[in-house]
Amino acid sequence: MCIRDRLxxxxxxxxxxxxxxxxxxxxxxxxxxxxxxxxxxRVDVRQRHSGRGPLSKKNARNRAKLIVPGKxxxxxxFSTPLDPECARIGENTTQVSVADNRGNVVSLTQTLARSxxxxxxxPGLGFPYNSLxxxxxxxxxxxxGYLRPKMPIVTPMSPTIVLKDNNLFVAxxxxxxxxxxxLVSEVISNMVDRNMGVRDAVTAPRVxxxxxxxxxxxxxxxxxxxxxxxxxxxxxxxxxxxPLRYPPKGKTKMNDFGGVNAVAYDPxxxxxxxxxxxxxxxxxxxxxxxxxxx
Numbered sequence: 001m002c003i004r005d006r007l008x009x010x011x012x013x014x015x016x017x018x019x020x021x022x023x024x025x026x027x028x029x030x031x032x033x034x035x036x037x038x039x040x041x042r043v044d045v046r047q048r049h050s051g052r053g054p055l056s057k058k059n060a061r062n063r064a065k066l067i068v069p070g071k072x073x074x075x076x077x078f079s080t081p082l083d084p085e086c087a088r089i090g091e092n093t094t095q096v097s098v099a100d101n102r103g104n105v106v107s108l109t110q111t112l113a114r115s116x117x118x119x120x121x122x123p124g125l126g127f128p129y130n131s132l133x134x135x136x137x138x139x140x141x142x143x144x145g146y147l148r149p150k151m152p153i154v155t156p157m158s159p160t161i162v163l164k165d166n167n168l169f170v171a172x173x174x175x176x177x178x179x180x181x182x183l184v185s186e187v188i189s190n191m192v193d194r195n196m197g198v199r200d201a202v203t204a205p206r207v208x209x210x211x212x213x214x215x216x217x218x219x220x221x222x223x224x225x226x227x228x229x230x231x232x233x234x235x236x237x238x239x240x241x242x243p244l245r246y247p248p249k250g251k252t253k254m255n256d257f258g259g260v261n262a263v264a265y266d267p268x269x270x271x272x273x274x275x276x277x278x279x280x281x282x283x284x285x286x287x288x289x290x291x292x293x294x
Contacts, residue, residue, distance in 0.1 A: 023233055035063050109159045
């Protein structure tokens with residue numbers, strides 16, 4: 001949901017600019033996702049994977065012109081916001097990213113959404129169905145998850161695999177409810193635009209749009225992000241900001257900024273690097289090498 005669209009928008013800004021540690025950069029990160037999320041709601045979910053939607057590369061060039069660094073895009077630029085009853089998700093989500101030296105790669109996000117998922121279980125199997133089946137709606141036609149023929153699931157979960165020269169570049173994903181797409185695309189931008197290794201890209205302070213309340217901007221305040229940048233964003237028009245100093249205190253605040261689990265590959269060295277986000281309880285593991293005698 002929206003990751004490709006947001007990256008198409010970011011392509012219209014110079015990498016040097018996107019690599020800055022400035023309030024103007026933070027503004028662009030926020031407004032590119034505001035536009036991506038709003039435009040995604042303008043098309044049927046069944047058409048979003050075609051690459052020809054409102055934020056195709058061609059259309060993204062025109063939409064990016066709305067963004068003037070240092071000035072928040074006016075709210076009346078966007079369509080009517082999503083009905084809150086269509087977006088009640090939850091925080092019970094887990095991400096696993098796996099790769100091996102044969103080229104097999106998996107990025108998997110699983111969620112119960114609200115507690116106990118769909119609250120439906122098949123007798124004898126012993127588990128409830130999950131992965132956000134609860135977002136389907138049988139009686140709210142205004143919701144993206146309204147049931148109809150050939151209807152895919154509507155979810156912000158965004159397990160992602162990025163390739164470079166037909167090789168794995170990074171596989172990643174995260175919990176985080178509606179903030180998953182902006183935080184995953186921000187980690188990708190850190191690696192591409194800021195030339196960060198996967199570890200630094202994951203641990204770098206985040207600037208996100210969405211969540212509860214959905215209109216809020218979330219910013220982690222630790223070096224190089226400074227408190228003065230929060231004030232600068234407020235002057236640009238972002239009046240509903242949730243700042244968080246790092247390291248946070250308590251599980252709830254950590255979940256505000258996700259928990260990316262990622263694995264990257266360096267084709268020159270053949271080395272894999274795994275990262276478990278320190279904001280949550282992630283970990284990275286590899287196979288144990290056992291010496292064998294003759």
